[in-house]
Amino acid sequence: xxxxxxxxxxxxxxxxxxxxxxxxxxxxxxxxxxxxxxxxxxxxxxxxxxxxxxxxxxxxxxxxxxxxxxxxxxxxxxxxxxxxxxxxxxxxxxxxxxxxxxxxxxxxxxxxxxxxxxxxxxxxxxxxxxxxxxxxxxxxxxxxxxxxxxxxxxxxxxxxxxxxxxxxxxxxxxxxxxxxxxxxxxxxxxxxxxxxxxxxxxxxxxxxxxxxxxxxxxxxxxxxxxxxxxxxxxxxxxxxxxxxxxxxxxxxxxxxxxxxxxxxxxxxxxxxxxxxxxxxxxxxxxxxxxxxxxxxxxxxxxxxxxxxxxxxxxxxxxxxxxxxxxxxxxxxxxxxxxxxxxxxxxxxxxxxxxxxxxxxxxxxxxxxxxxxxxxxxxxxxxxxxxxxxxxxxxxxxxxxxxxxxxxxxxxxxxxxxxxxxxxxxxxxxxxxxxxxxxxxxxxxxxxxxxxxxxxxxxxxxxxxxxxxxxxxxxxxxxxxxxxxxxxxxxxxxxxxxxxxxxxxx
Numbered sequence: 368x369x370x371x372x373x374x375x376x377x378x379x380x381x382x383x384x385x386x387x388x389x390x391x392x393x394x395x396x397x398x399x400x401x402x403x404x405x406x407x408x409x410x411x412x413x414x415x416x417x418x419x420x421x422x423x424x425x426x427x428x429x430x431x432x433x434x435x436x437x438x439x440x441x442x443x444x445x446x447x448x449x450x451x452x453x454x455x456x457x458x459x460x461x462x463x464x465x466x467x468x469x470x471x472x473x474x475x476x477x478x479x480x481x482x483x484x485x486x487x488x489x490x491x492x493x494x495x496x497x498x499x500x501x502x503x504x505x506x507x508x509x510x511x512x513x514x515x516x517x518x519x520x521x522x523x524x525x526x527x528x529x530x531x532x533x534x535x536x537x538x539x540x541x542x543x544x545x546x547x548x549x550x551x552x553x554x555x556x557x558x559x560x561x562x563x564x565x566x567x568x569x570x571x572x573x574x575x576x577x578x579x580x581x582x583x584x585x586x587x588x589x590x591x592x593x594x595x596x597x598x599x600x601x602x603x604x605x606x607x608x609x610x611x612x613x614x615x616x617x618x619x620x621x622x623x624x625x626x627x628x629x630x631x632x633x634x635x636x637x638x639x640x641x642x643x644x645x646x647x648x649x650x651x652x653x654x655x656x657x658x659x660x661x662x663x664x665x666x667x668x669x670x671x672x673x674x675x676x677x678x679x680x681x682x683x684x685x686x687x688x689x690x691x692x693x694x695x696x697x698x699x700x701x702x703x704x705x706x707x708x709x710x711x712x713x714x715x716x717x718x719x720x721x722x723x724x725x726x727x728x729x730x731x732x733x734x735x736x737x738x739x740x741x742x743x744x745x746x747x748x749x750x751x752x753x754x755x756x757x758x759x760x761x762x763x764x765x766x767x768x769x770x771x772x773x774x775x776x777x778x779x780x781x782x783x784x785x786x787x788x789x790x791x792x793x794x795x796x797x798x799x800x801x802x803x804x805x806x807x808x809x810x811x812x813x814x815x816x817x818x819x820x821x822x823x824x825x826x827x828x829x830x831x832x833x834x835x836x837x838x839x840x841x842x843x844x845x846x847x848x849x850x851x852x853x854x855x856x857x858x859x860x861x862x863x864x865x866x867x868x869x870x871x872x
Contacts, residue, residue: 465496465549470573472497475656476707477509478859479734481520481866482700483574484511486732492571496549499524506537508552510561512568521561521568525552593617593663593673600629604680610634610643617662617673627662630672640670647672653715657708659728659738677728677736685729687796695828696865698792701727701735703855703862708737709785710851713778720776722784723764724791763787763799767813768845779845782854786840789858790820793829814843832861 465471472480472495480497483489491512499505502524509522523541530536537546541561546552553570560567600615613629632643650661650672665671679685682701686693705727712719719726719737726739760769766783768775787799800808800820812818819841822834836857842848849857 463550468496468549468573469575470495470553471549472574474498474500476500477520477522478700478703478862478866479656480507480509482734483732484509484520485518489574490571492569493574494553494570494572495574496553502526504528506549508556508561508570510556510568510570512561512566514564514566519563519566521563521566523556523561525549593665593671595665595667595671598627598629598665598671598673600631604628614676626676628659628674628676629665630674632670643670643672649717650674653712653717655708655711656734657704657736658711659736674738677730677738679729679731681725682727682729682735683724683791683796686724686791693795696862697733698795698828699858699862699865700733702789702792702858704735705737705788706785706851706855706858709781710855712737713781713851716778718776718778719781719784720769721761721764722781722788723761724788724796727788762805762808766845767810767843770808770810770813777845778851779848782840782848782851783845785851785854786837789833789837789840790825790829793833794826797826817843830861836861 466473472483475483475497477500480495483495484493489511492510494508494510496506496508499507504527506525506527507522508525509520512519512521523539525537525539525546528536528538534547537549537552538544539546539552544555546555553573557570560569562568597618598615599618600613602614603611604614605612610630610632613631615627615629616624617627618624632639634640647661647664650659654660659677660675662673662675665673705722709719709722721739722737726737727735728738729735762770764784764787766776766780769780790799791797801824819838822829822831825834836854839849839857840854
């Protein structure tokens with residue numbers, strides 16, 4: 368077809384320019400001593416500053432009180448730092464943008480953080496930097512460690528501000544220190560550790576986000592056009608009536624290659640091409656931890672959508688497999704992540720319309736992401752949309768208002784589907800409405816006769832509280848169903864008791 372080729376404390380010592388600056392909380396804005404030309408300082412923060420030459424030992428500083436801080440200039444190799452103990456902290460020079468650092472994970476919450484760092488393959492001292500979910504303009508450094516209570520996540524929050532010169536500063540909530548860059552923060556806590564309740568864990572090595580994201584410039588890559596000769600299709604992962612999905616590699620503009628998933632359209636029917644283009648346009652609009660990351664499109668004789676590759680395939684196949692155990696904590700973690708992704712889609716006025724375990728992709732660390740937006744639509748400020756009877760429907764997952772003309776859909780229709788998805792998860796892949804013929808799933812039966820799956824059908828792992836959430840999602844009147852904000856809060860409260868390790872916030 369002419370497509371691309373396929374083959375099967377109280378002080379802080381820092382530096383600005385050529386000078387060392389000693390911060391102290393004990394002074395006031397008028398108590399400033401300097402014997403060198405005035406340069407950037409902490410005057411605007413109401414902090415006493417004493418300038419010392421860059422090579423002045425900290426213990427000789429007039430304000431040193433015996434707390435040794437082994438600070439080195441930003442360009443000093445880590446192995447030359449006195450606090451370096453032979454471990455490897457993968458940081459970049461101080462002028463590297465934070466979003467380019469491999470250990471920066473952006474907007475992930477504490478539960479995702481715990482899941483990543485809590486994995487048995489992750490060593491103590493491994494850390495990540497993430498955006499604070501509870502405080503705007505703040506970050507958290509979280510590191511895996513141990514206390515007498517067992518395995519823990521130690522965290523420190525850093526507030527970003529600007530000094531009088533417009534330069535960024537990071538204020539540590541742990542010990543009130545002020546740093547000039549996130550890289551400086553990492554260096555300091557490598558030597559001194561992050562402490563909580565009398566226990567301290569030094570940073571050893573960053574957990575690299577390339578294992579969980581595409582990483583690097585894909586997240587800021589704005590040219591969505593991908594050339595066919597940049598793609599190498601390697602293995603077919605699945606095939607449908609109108610297309611196929613492949614594992615492949617994409618050669619980025621900088622020459623590096625990254626593994627990707629490629630959805631290739633085989634049909635030349637105008638309606639299918641338009642649907643394909645709509646899916647690509649929807650994916651361009653979203654970026655979330657639990658939604659598959661869009662990379663670009665390849666136009667031409669056989670259009671292709673390129674996304675990140677989720678290494679373990681679709682969730683339904685995993686749920687039904689007998690290869691490994693699937694404890695309740697993992698099942699609730701799947702449900703929690705999908706609710707988070709759907710909450711985000713609803714906030715963007717996007718309906719998915721085909722939410723099911725087969726359209727959820729699984730990666731490492733049990734991370735799941737919503738995929739397959741082939742039936743998705745953007746509401747564009749309208750409350751509802753309509754589909755013709757010619758559009759094929761996933762009957763067992765479709766809300767009653769979508770089963771018969773005029774086939775009206777809203778974000779509350781996705782809420783219904785999420786309730787059905789929960790049954791797939793808690794039964795480890797059982798088909799909805801077991802032993803019921805698909806022709807029996809009608810609007811009349813669902814609405815007038817209130818036909819629903821019973822808790823007994825869903826097995827012993829379906830708790831009363833989980834089933835109660837399902838029945839809320841299955842209200843006949845869409846207006847009586849909870850929104851995804853509420854759904855997420857409820858499923859998250861059910862997941863929290865299963866969080867595998869404790870942590871200090």
